[in-house]
Amino acid sequence: MRTVRLASPELGDEEQAAIARVLRSGMLVQGREVEAFERAVAERCGRAFGVAVSSGTAALELALRVLGIEGGEVLMPDVSWPSPAHAACLVGATPALLDVHPGEWNAGALDFARGRSASTRAAVVIDQFGVPSRHREIAAALPGIPIIEDAACAIGSTLDGRPCGSFGLVSCLSLHPRKVITTGEGGLCLTDDPRLADALRILRNHGQVTAGVFERPGPNLRLTEMQAAMGLVQLGRLDAIVERRRAVATAYRAALPDQAPGLATQALPEGATRNEQTFGVVLPPPFGAADRDALIAAMKARGVEAGRLSYAMHTLPSLHAARTEAAYPHADALVARGLALPLHTRMDDEDVAQVLQALADAWGAMLDSGPVSS
Ligand SMILES: Cc1ncc(COP(=O)(O)O)c(C=O)c1O
Known part of the structure; x- marks a missing residue:
């Protein structure tokens, strides 16, 4: 595979x-x-x-x-x-x-x-x-x-x-x-x-x-x-790179509601365009970090490399001296339940279909079995 x-x-x-x-x-x-x-x-x-x-x-x-x-x-x-x-x-x-x-x-x-x-x-x-x-x-x-x-x-x-x-x-x-x-x-x-x-x-x-x-x-x-x-x-390739990345991201956005219902994606402010540097999806509660990691593993078994999305910096030992707020409900949710899908210019339509199928299968199975973490 x-x-x-x-x-x-x-x-x-x-x-x-x-x-x-x-x-x-x-x-x-x-x-x-x-x-x-x-x-x-x-x-x-x-x-x-x-x-x-x-x-x-x-x-x-x-x-x-x-x-x-x-x-x-x-x-x-x-x-x-x-x-x-x-x-x-x-x-x-x-x-x-x-x-x-x-x-x-x-x-x-x-x-x-x-x-x-x-x-x-x-x-x-x-x-x-x-x-x-x-x-x-x-x-x-x-x-x-x-x-x-x-x-x-x-x-x-x-x-x-x-x-x-x-x-x-x-x-x-x-x-x-x-x-x-x-x-x-x-x-x-x-x-x-x-x-x-x-x-x-x-x-x-x-x-x-x-x-x-x-x-x-x-x-x-x-x-x-x-x-x-x-x-x-x-730099000379930038426009072509962004165009191809947008085509992949557009295909993901069109398919996700049907193929992987319930996953959230990043919203764009009015008046903005994006280069599609990272395509993230976030599991809904009560799914948690263990489910997200299991989803990444299940996609890997289907030949798709997904990754954790980012870091909540208030949790990092290197930043123990940072000034923090009382709580980070949104950052914590994003970082615990978010994953990045493959997105690059070398992906062809078959690759896009493989990612979507792997996500649909793995997420569908998870929806059937329910969350392991909350
Ligand atoms: C938001 C943001 N700022 C800064 C950096 C640092 O860039 P570099 O890896 O080139 O040092 C990164 C890299 O991932 C980033 O995502």
Whole structure:
């Protein structure tokens, strides 16, 4: 039986040729490819400046540093890969974790407004799984608070015609292979402010203002020329990648109500489009985490790789010092009962049918037998 993979990057001969070209040139770091890639991503996201770095996590840490965040609290939604909260801790601040909206799976304006305290120094607004947050409403709810957009998952998504990656003082992208375009590892900070762009460039490069002039201690978080050359090819593929991902997601959405009744999916705010970075489904109560894990195992037995959806950061040992709310009913439900279905450009119609059939069979059997956990 063949297996439908959960994720698979879209890579071709063009990426190999671009990397080979750089290798032949002998110029492997801080050259023309990185500069061209930064310009191209900034343009695509409607920003004046792009600063390429080694990962999305590095981008978040640098964004906080150039905004002068060294303490106090940084507001962010509770559901995420832990990078935004880890970045806050790394600069000396305390993540303040907000429960998420049960339909959109991002924190909304009310959540941010409620979470604000006298210690709030910044907010990280995440476009989780490529679904845009309600950026305008959140910015209006947080007057005077610098906002970072975590668009790690969201290149190719839009809100009110504006690209994700264009919101906040600084926005951060990831180029990890699970994202819609990849350079292996990699990330970018995007901004419209020339002073922030300069500060980001200095900070990612050993704190050097110009060659050999070190202004302050800084890490080396540069992207290589090989990665940037690959990124340029990937960026050229972005529209086609998103189109294919949307076709798969549309097929899932059309079939789910009949083939797997009762499973919830992520809602899209009005005026938004999504790049379909992750397709999540959530089991209804009283099904619980053990049922979700059993469903993943049952799908695996049917040749389909599904995965757990995300993390409720308030439960992670690395974030024991975070400021938490009294309860996280929505984050806990999403993380305990959510799973990601395979979604990538290499899936053909047969793969889509195999995923839907496996889900229908496994979920149907579970509905018949009832929950093992509650
Ligand atoms: C919302 C979010 N922010 C940040 C990151 C970190 O990106 P990277 O893996 O490139 O460090 C991720 C990665 O999964 C993410 O999902």
